[in-house]
Amino acid sequence: MTAAAGAALFEDDAALAAALPGYRPRAGQAEMATAVARAMDAGGRLVVEAGTGTGKTLAYLLPALASRRKVIVSTATRYLQTQLAEKDVPLAQTVLGRSVHTAVLKGRSNYLCLHRLDLAETSGDLYLAPRLRKVREWAGRTRTGDIGEFGDPSDGDALWPRITSTTDNCLGTDCPLYDQCWVLHARREAQAADLVIANHYLLFADMTVREAGFGEVLPGADAIVLDEAHKLPDIAGRFFGQAVSSRQLRDLVRDGRAEIEALGGDMPDLADSFNTLGECEGGFTEALGQGALTEGWREIASPERVAARDALLEAIHTLESTLEPATERSEGLKSIARRAEDLRTRLATVVAEDGERVSWIERRGSSWIWHSTPLDVATPFARAVESTPSAWIFTSATLSVKDELGYFCSRLGLADVETRILPSPFDYEQNALLYSPQRMPAPSAPNFDDAAVEEIVALINAAEGGAFVLCTSYRAVRRYGEALVNAGFDPLVQGQAPRASLLADFRADSNAILVATSSFWEGVDVRGHGLRLVIIDKLPFASPADPVLAARFEAMKAEGQNPFMDYQLPQAVIMLKQGVGRLIRDAEDRGVLAICDPRLFTARYGSVIRASLPPMAITRNRSAACAFVDELAPSTIETSRS
Template sequence: MSASPADLLGADGPLARTLERFAPRESQQRMADAVGAAMGDGETLVVEAGTGVGKTFGYLVPALLHGGKVLLSTGTRNLQDQLYHKDLPLVRRALGVHARIALLKGRANYLCPHRLALAVAEGRQLEPRLRQPLAQVQAWAERTRSGDIAELQGLGEDAEIWPRVTSTTDNCLGTDCPEYDRCCVAQARRRAQEADVVVINHHLLMADLALREEGFAELLPSADAFVLDEAHQLPDVAGSFFGTTVSARQLVDLSRDCLAELVREAPDVPELRTRADALGDGVKAFRLVLGGGLERRAWEAVADRDEVQTGLEELETALRELAEGMEAVADRAKGLESCARRARDHLQRLQRFRDPPSDEVPWYETWTRTFALHLTPLDVASVFAQRRAACASAWVFTSATLSVDGRFDHFNRRMGLGRPRELLLDSPFDYANQARVYLPRPMPEPNAPGFTRAVVDTALPLIRANPGGTFLLFTSLRALREAAELLAQGLQDRELLVQGNGPRGLLLERFREAGNAVLLGSHSFWEGVDVRGDALSCVVIDRLPFAAPGDPVLEARMAAIRERGGNPFRDLQLPQAVIALKQGAGRLIRDSHDQGVLILCDPRIQTKSYGKIFMKSLPPMGRVSGPQEVIRFLQEGA
């Protein structure tokens, strides 16, 4: 096919002829040509495509035409499914091309027949609460072809049974597994190896790039081109995968798997079962010395406490003794050999955590019963650049929110991209007529005790007057819960939906159906939410989304910037907050027919000099100066 990607997306192109409601967009055509050129030249391209550009088709058309192997990486599994099951087949059919497509998720998304057999073999030793879910998995396992756990509608993706019947990098036996011929992960990878276009996600991509450095076999097939959608998420995802983690769950799983393998393969060595139990006991004891509650802190905050050091030493001793014991019987069976290797790997990670390199940040987090110890790189730029250089491929990074004040410097620097090709495409929507922004005054400072009440008092009459639905987006769960209590008292005639009171997807479904509901959300609702029409005509944001103070990784990165003579606020905190605000504000206008009001309650956007940077980074919405103008626009439009 000799036509350019832009031609194919034009008014006389195949997509306009075959797809209902397809509207040619000049910005989408520019993006498609730029992506195609970057793929053809093996170059790196960074594209910000504002809401309404149609960036998905803007990269799918050149990807399907490329002729080589293309990996499409998205931010979430939901977006993966959307691309693979809907968008790709639609565009492929319209173009009349025969490119083979495949979907590849992380191994935790696929049933492991071997671990299912182990769980079934536990019989009455299996926790009673897991027996019914296990029976559901067994019945589904008989009929599934892909083994993708998303198929089983009766169980949520966070169901407790899934870690028992799926594998991890740690516990997978690979080609030595007795069920390897039925391995769902291996089958998915084979399909990916044979495909022209493979849909993956950022977590899988980063996991693969990290494993390449460690010398293990690549999870992903080598590709001629990578397209990374929702690329604004990449710096944080990269940080988690290029670091090191030792968690209570990993160690408990190891203890449980050792016990299961010892009962089957080495029943004559009961002393090793005692060592496996000792590791489990050590995990519980160490969780207790870390203190109660939910915490996310720098390791130095507790490292000097005697009980913490003692607990860590005892945990290391238990892990070492288990590793040595499992190595003594490892030649009896592959399962025992795998457990021995895992124990040794965890021991090395724990020792690395106790004596971390200077360019990594040690920190920990606790939940009710578990914990995780992390080492996170201070800077992922150099690491990511090295991994990327090992793949002689074209790289396309795209999102609706990559620029700050019209520049890509912040993103390019964080990802170590050097000087890539760049393309900034504004939204084609008519924001001047479709949207208004309201900066209420006077408002107390965000740290003032009555700030959240002031936000609710400001929003409540506007919510009541709004014929459509309203989002209230918060930067903290504490503020969200306080606002929910206040709104429950003052809002009787609208359905009030609150994050945490149900699955995210169900809350959004109810919000769309209601037409005039009120939804309160924190971080997970600031992006990836698409509600069109009158069901969402007002978005209220409580404060500018600066990262929470005290975050251990952020604090360490700020200190490193200061040591280099930089300005942490200018170089890190402000750009990240601008990108986050653009994501939240982007929930408002999702269609060329949408109308709505964005309400920014943080007074700093008006009183601080950096407020101008936030405003310049938002779409060019009209300004309203008072609540009556807001109500008039919500009820009458432009």
């Protein structure tokens, strides 16, 4: 079977109907599958916006698996990787009537490092000891080494960095447990597989090491499918830049001291160098101060901070020189010397600004990350695409602005691409109502929150719950969460529990209320009556105070561009469309979308935003919105049934 034959399954859909109870043919899905098959056969490039309900996952999976080519599918999160592997790929195999060798590949920080587990167990850390024993027990059972089986690697637990490796501290072939390495095992599985399910972070890590000439992480492929592609431009900035963190420096000092002690402690000069680096890192951290901070280096470079930075640079340079003659003592010191050299090089890079990069610091509590981010990611991304002789397929439900894909393509430097915009098959005009309150104050006005709370409480009362309140700031999450408690509700509020737990609790209660920010605007699928009201407080414009955006806007102005119209507005439209997409997830779903920001109608650009949203009926009248959602409330439905 060829890719085209896989696409033809949407025309002769008996196999789909047999595998999917309630399957309904969708013209957009068939059109997308045909375009995907054509791109794969020709080694071409395709950008597809597939509206919610199009069925884009099967539209690319069936041609991909039927092609019998090596295919990489990259998506935005580990959760979506799991969903592809455990739900979507088995379904596609059932439709095709054959199995495909599939491998899920994640970044190395997702896999247990047995060598670092050994080190952690011998460190004498009494706090971690009981959990390390449980990890050791699990290590004897796991077949993948994926720590997601044991816990959530994204929850910031101090355990994970102690038992996983990074490119900084991995010993490579010098590791005494190299043959038992789970990262190596996962990569070998990926090399042998026909379908590799990766994520965008891993994809960009692979691009950057290829660019630097250091081999590769992902295997070569005939086709690369990038789902949730709207996330790519922002992720690209991180990976085509450089960063050094306080944690990396502290880990280097800790591991260096431990290695010296293991070798008998007879290297006082080297020990002094590690101690000096630790003191200088502490001095720089102290100079930065406490609390949250995200600023460009130029804006915060006081004489005290400059002196602390210079001392840090000198300390790591001295350590590198002192390490050089000591590396013959052990493989561990050789690895630490490589890490010191890499960190010294990166630190020298992040402190510099050359007009093409911005140097900025992100501080949280007593930890910090110093970044150097390129202002242009289109050039390196386009170069990576050009250097990879594969078919490239980019898809998401939200890529266009006012029915055009130019903004997305320009941000990634994509030229000579086929494009498709496939609308959602759902009947938004009948099933959804857009409510924009008539008399809301400006978002910057001091009484905006009070007015928003009044709207939120009225709508939720009418709906009897079943609501997402999506906010553009954590401050708003706290404010609206407290207001709902004071109004007699019991909302689920982001920060009270892990994301997965909040979603599970929401799905379990058809009258639940969730108040959350950016991480819940996308990738959340709640179908049916349980979600009938989505309230968005403000249009999600990125803050121009962000140091990277501020520098990018300066560069755009110098080139005669309009940063707001050419960057901020399109980005806000795509983010807003993600939030809007939470409401209607199935053909039978109905609900109200409320956007409290008056600029949707009062600003001159409001028409651009409205034209980019699904074609819903619109009201400015609260009573009409409450009446619509009241019909969906459980008590109303129960009354009508009786």
